[in-house]
Amino acid sequence: MTDPLRPNGPRIIAVANQKGGVGKTTTTINLGAALCELGQKVLVVDLDPQGNASTGLGIEPEDREYTTYELLLDEADLDSVILTTSTENLHLIPATVDLSSADIELISNEKRSYLLHDALRQPAMAKLDFDVVLIDCPPSLNLLTVNAMVASHSVLVPLQSEFFALEGLSQLMLTIREVRQSANPNLRIEGIVLTMYDSRNNLSQLVEADARSNLGDLVFSTVIPRNVRVSEAPSYALPVLAYDTASKGAQAYRALAAELIKKNEKHAA
C-alpha cells in the first residue's frame, strides 16, 4: 500500500508566512516532532538565516559546519548537511547567518529558484527514506521562500491569532500563484493553522471566525493555543512534545499532525 503522505518520495511542505513571529519555526519543530511520534521520518530544513529551528532543535552554531547554504550552492552533499536531533527520526539541515547573503549571491544564477528543489531531489535523497520534509521559511517573500515553494508539494501557513493576522495573506497567496505559474503548477496550500490562540480573548475568536469565513476548509480545525510551555521548550533545545509531553501545546501539535495526515489520505483517495 502506498503511503498517502509520500506517493513519490517524501512529502515536502514549506512552512511560510512573510509576517515575522507568527509561529513558523515553532510549528515546523513541533509538527515535525509530532509526525515522528506517528512513525514518520522527518527532515526539517532550516531556510532562515536566523537559524531558530536549528537552535530550537539543539544544534549550536559551532556545530553547524555544513548548512542549507552549502546545500543550495552544491558545496556539500546530503550526508554531511543532515544532522540527527534528540528526537528519534527527526533530522535537521541547519542554517546560519551565511544564508542571508544567498539572495544577492545567487542573483545571476539561472537556476536560482530551483536550487532547493534540485537539492532535495538528488538521487542520494531516496535512500534516506524520509516521509516528510518541513521547510522553515524566513519572514520574507524573498528568493529563499521562493526556493521553498518551488521545492514543495504544499505550503502550510501559520496565522497568529491577533489583529491584522489576515493582512499580508493576499501577498502570500499572490506569491504562491506566481510560483504555480512559473515553476510549480501543482503547489497546493496544505492549510492555514491558527497559532497562539487564546480562547479567553475575544480577539482570537474574532480572528478565527474571520479566517474560517474567508478561507473555509483551508483552515485546520486544530488551533494551537498560546501556551508558555511552547515558548520555553526551545531554550531547552527540545520540541514541546519532549519538554512537556502533556502540555496543551504538545497535545495541539499532535492533533495537527493527525489532522494533516488525515487530510492527505483524503486528498490521495
Ligand SMILES: Nc1ncnc2c1ncn2[C@@H]1O[C@H](COP(=O)(O)OP(=O)(O)OP(=O)(O)O)[C@@H](O)[C@H]1O
Ligand atoms: N503556541 C505558542 N504559545 C506561546 N508562545 C508561542 C507559541 N508559538 C510561538 N510562540 C512564541 O512566539 C515567538 C515567535 O514564534 P516563532 O519563532 O515560531 O515565529 P516565526 O514565525 O518563526 O518567527 P520569524 O518570522 O522571526 O521566523 C517565539 O518566541 C515563540 O516561542
Ligand SMILES: [Mg+2]
Ligand atoms: Mg522562524
